[in-house]
Amino acid sequence: MEDRRERLVRRVSAEMTRIGHPLSPPVEASLRSVPRHLFLPEGLWPAAYDNAAQLIGWGQTISQPLIVALMTELLRPRRGDAVLEIGSGSGYQAAILSGLVERVYGVETIPALAAKAAERLARLGYDNVRIRQGDGRDGWPEHAPFDGIIVAAAAVELPPGLAPQLRTGGRLVIPLGGHRLSQDLFVFEKRADGTLDGTSVLPVAFVPLV
DSSP, X not given: OHHHHHHHHHHHHHHHHHTTOOOOHHXXXXXXXXXXXXXXXXXXXXXXXXXXXXXXXXXXXXXXXXXXXXXXXXXXXXXXXXXXXXXXXXXXXXXXXXTTSSXXXXXXXXXXXXXXXXXXXXXXXXXXXXXXXXXGGGOOGGGOOEEEEEEOSBBSSOXXXXXXXXXXXXXXXXXXXXXXXXXXEEEEEEOTTXXXXXXXXXXEOOOBOO
């Protein structure tokens, strides 16, 4: 598994450079340290280090490693940050963020996935991550403001409950679009006046935010 993980990191690094977002040393180290196969059903372990999305049950997927790396880079995580993740799935993105920030707060709408992700992350020692079941569109206001928000499911439009929970200067990374064939990954930065300045990064395909 270690050799396959290393090959995956090299592939992701090369692809990130190709699309104009070079992999930073901290994100590369985090990508290398997380055992992706443990965030997949055991029957899918042989495909764990393919640079591809994989099904995790309940109609949900674990994102392609390239997209996980790109969204993490766009967030610009720092050691002291508190980050909100919407759509935690199996917990893989939260594990990647765990080594880069102070705290990760994850919201997953499907109860079984939320429970499994919380148990898995605790068992693997990611003790700065908290996962709860809930509607991701509402965020997690009790722990706001956040230095960054990352959304791993596509919304038709930006959920109005998230921007107020973002700190001034913070970044929100989210796929937007009503159909899998017409989604774009956006990064927003919160201005001092409370408005968001957004940029489209590239086309993507995510499950819908529900």
